[in-house]
Amino acid sequence: MTIKANSPVKSSENNFIQKYQKRVQEHDTMLCVGLDPDITKLPLALPGHGGAIYSFCRDIVDATADLVCAFKPQIAYFASERAEDQLEQLIDYIHQNYPEIPVILDAKRGDIGSTAKHYAREAFERYGADAVTVNPYMGFDSLEPYLEYPDRGIFILCRTSNPGGSDLQFLNVGDSSPPQKLYEKVAYLAANEWNKNGQVGLVVGATFPAEITRVREIVGDMPLLIPGIGAQGGDTVATVQAGKKTNLLINSSRAILYASRDQDFAQAARKAAIATRDSIRAV
Amino acid sequence: MTIKANSPVKSSENNFIQKYQKRVQEHDTMLCVGLDPDITKLPLALPGHGGAIYSFCRDIVDATADLVCAFKPQIAYFASERAEDQLEQLIDYIHQNYPEIPVILDAKRGDIGSTAKHYAREAFERYGADAVTVNPYMGFDSLEPYLEYPDRGIFILCRTSNPGGSDLQFLNVGDSSPPQKLYEKVAYLAANEWNKNGQVGLVVGATFPAEITRVREIVGDMPLLIPGIGAQGGDTVATVQAGKKTNLLINSSRAILYASRDQDFAQAARKAAIATRDSIRAV
Numbered sequence: 001m002t003i004k005a006n007s008p009v010k011s012s013e014n015n016f017i018q019k020y021q022k023r024v025q026e027h028d029t030m031l032c033v034g035l036d037p038d039i040t041k042l043p044l045a046l047p048g049h050g051g052a053i054y055s056f057c058r059d060i061v062d063a064t065a066d067l068v069c070a071f072k073p074q075i076a077y078f079a080s081e082r083a084e085d086q087l088e089q090l091i092d093y094i095h096q097n098y099p100e101i102p103v104i105l106d107a108k109r110g111d112i113g114s115t116a117k118h119y120a121r122e123a124f125e126r127y128g129a130d131a132v133t134v135n136p137y138m139g140f141d142s143l144e145p146y147l148e149y150p151d152r153g154i155f156i157l158c159r160t161s162n163p164g165g166s167d168l169q170f171l172n173v174g175d176s177s178p179p180q181k182l183y184e185k186v187a188y189l190a191a192n193e194w195n196k197n198g199q200v201g202l203v204v205g206a207t208f209p210a211e212i213t214r215v216r217e218i219v220g221d222m223p224l225l226i227p228g229i230g231a232q233g234g235d236t237v238a239t240v241q242a243g244k245k246t247n248l249l250i251n252s253s254r255a256i257l258y259a260s261r262d263q264d265f266a267q268a269a270r271k272a273a274i275a276t277r278d279s280i281r282a283v
Numbered sequence: 284m285t286i287k288a289n290s291p292v293k294s295s296e297n298n299f300i301q302k303y304q305k306r307v308q309e310h311d312t313m314l315c316v317g318l319d320p321d322i323t324k325l326p327l328a329l330p331g332h333g334g335a336i337y338s339f340c341r342d343i344v345d346a347t348a349d350l351v352c353a354f355k356p357q358i359a360y361f362a363s364e365r366a367e368d369q370l371e372q373l374i375d376y377i378h379q380n381y382p383e384i385p386v387i388l389d390a391k392r393g394d395i396g397s398t399a400k401h402y403a404r405e406a407f408e409r410y411g412a413d414a415v416t417v418n419p420y421m422g423f424d425s426l427e428p429y430l431e432y433p434d435r436g437i438f439i440l441c442r443t444s445n446p447g448g449s450d451l452q453f454l455n456v457g458d459s460s461p462p463q464k465l466y467e468k469v470a471y472l473a474a475n476e477w478n479k480n481g482q483v484g485l486v487v488g489a490t491f492p493a494e495i496t497r498v499r500e501i502v503g504d505m506p507l508l509i510p511g512i513g514a515q516g517g518d519t520v521a522t523v524q525a526g527k528k529t530n531l532l533i534n535s536s537r538a539i540l541y542a543s544r545d546q547d548f549a550q551a552a553r554k555a556a557i558a559t560r561d562s563i564r565a566v
Contacts, residue, residue, distance in 0.1 A: 036398070074398060076394060076399075079367075079409070080404040080408075080409065082409060108418075109391075110418050112443065112445040115359045115360075116359075119362070119363070122363045125363075135420050136451060137418050137419065138440070139446070139447020139450030140446075141447040157421070160420075160421050162395040162396060162425060163422070163424045167419075167472065168422060169422070171457055171465070173456050185451070185454065
C-alpha cells in the first residue's frame with residue numbers, strides 16, 4: 001500500500017501563502033478557477049468514457065493557466081464518479097506544467113485529530129494539494145493536523161453565501177457588546193488563536209460584501225478565498241472593494257467551465273476567465 | 284463512467300431509522316462498531332499489500348456482526364490509502380452477508396447544495412451507505428440533498444468530545460434566557476426544523492453525559508450516534524443513562540479493532556465487542 005506523493009516536500013520558506021502572493025505579484029491576477037467537473041455539463045464533444053473528467057479539466061487548466069492565481073478542484077465531483085485517479089492525475093498535471101500555480105483542494109474536511117491526520121495525508125500526500133478547505137465546527141484540534149505540514153495551507157469556512165449559510169453562522173454568540181456573529185467569532189479565532197505559522201486563510205462568500213468588509217477588519221491581510229462570483233451572482237466590484245483589494249482569491253467555477261458546451265469550450269472558458277480577471281483588476 | 288450501485292433502492296417504508304430500530308429489537312444491542320482501519324495498527328499477520336484493509340475489516344465484521352446494531356466505516360482511513368475500492372467492497376460485503384445491519388458512512392460532509400448532491404451520490408449510490416454523518420455549519424440547504432433519498436439517513440454533528448469541540452459548540456448563541464449553547468441550537472434545529480421525514484439523527488460525544496441528557500431533552504427519541512466509548516474514555520453507564528437507554532448507537536472503534544495485533548485479533552475483537560455490548564445492556 002504505497003502512496004503516490006504527487007508533489008515533493010517543499011521548504012517552509014516557500015509556503016502556500018508565499019507561493020500564492022508571488023503568483024499574484026507576477027501575474028497581477030486574483031482570479032481562482034474552480035474545477036467542478038459536473039459530468040452532466042461537460043462539452044458534448046468529449047469522450048463519454050474513462051478520463052473525460054481529467055481531459056476536460058486539463059483543457060480548462062491549459063486555457064486559463066496564465067490568468068489565475070490558483071486552481072481549486074472540488075473533490076465531490078470526482079468522488080461521486082469514482083474518479084479519484086483523475087483528480088490525482090489533474091493535480092499532478094498542474095504541478096508538472098505550472099509549478100508556480102497553487103492548487104487548493106476544496107474538500108471542506110472536519111473531523112477529530114486522529115482522523116484529521118488521515119484527511120491531511122489524503123489532501124497533501126496523496127493529492128499533493130498546496131492547501132485544503134476545512135470546516136471549523138469541531139474546533140482547533142480538528143485543524144492542527146493540516147498545519148503540521150509547514151509548507152501547506154488551510155482555508156477555514158467562515159461565512160458562506162448559500163441560502164442556509166445564516167442558520168448557524170449568523171447567530172449572535174458570546175456576551176460581547178455589540179453582539180458578535182458566529183462567523184465573526186470564527187474569523188477572530190482564525191486570526192488570533194489558530195494561525196500560528198501563517199498558513200491560514202478564510203472562505204467568505206461573495207454575496208454579502210458588508211460581511212467581507214467585517215471579516216477583513218477582523219483578520220487584517222489574511223488571504224480570503226471568495227466563491228460566489230459569476231454563476232452564484234456575487235458582485236465583483238463590491239467584493240474586491242470589501243476585501244481591500246489585496247490577498248483575495250476570487251473564485252469562479254461554473255461561469256468559466258461551462259461558458260460553452262461546444263468544441264470551443266476551452267476558448268470560451270478563456271474568454272470568460274479574461275473578462276473576470278479584468279473586472280477584478282479594474283477595481 | 285458508470286457508478287456501481289452498492290445497494291438496490293429500498294422502499295421508504297423501510298427507511299434507515301426503521302432498519303436500525305428493527306435491528307435493536309431483534310438483537311438487543313446498541314453497539315455500533317466503527318471501522319477505522321489504521322494501517323499502522325493492523326494485525327501483523329495480515330498481508331501487507333493490496334486488500335489488507337478490506338480483509339481486516341471483513342474479518343472484524345464477521346467476528347462482531349451478531350453483536351452490533353450498525354457498522355460505521357470512517358472514510359478518511361480508506362481515502363488516505365487510495366483504498367476507496369476496498370471501502371466499496373467492504374460495504375458491499377456487509378450488505379450481501381448481513382443485509383439487516385445498517386451501514387453508516389462516517390464522512391462528516393458539509394458543502395453547498397449543488398456540491399452536496401455529489402457527496403450524497405457518493406455516499407448513497409457509489410458506496411450504498413444507509414446513512415452518512417454530516418456537518419451543520421453551512422445550514423439546512425447543505426443537508427437537503429441527502430434527505431432526498433427517502434430510505435437513507437443523516438447524523439448531524441451536534442456535540443463532539445474532542446478537545447476543541449467546545450471552541451464553537453459551547454458558545455452561547457441567540458438571546459434566549461437561559462442562554463443556549465450552539466450545540467443545543469443545532470439539536471433544536473435538527474429536531475424541529477430539519478427532520479421533515481424522520482431521517483435525522485445526531486452525533487453527540489460520550490465524554491459529557493450531562494450534555495447527552497440535554498440533547499435528549501431537546502430532540503425527544505431521535506437516534507443519537509455516540510462515539511467516545513472505549514479508547515476515547517467515555518463512561519458507558521453514564522452515557523446510556525443520559526441517552527434514556529433508547530435509540531442510541533454507542534460507537535466503539537479502536538478498543539475493538541485493535542484489541543489484539545496477533546493472529547487472534549478477530550477473536551479478541553469479538554470478546555471486546557461482547558463486553559461492550561453487555562455493559563450497555565446491563566444499564
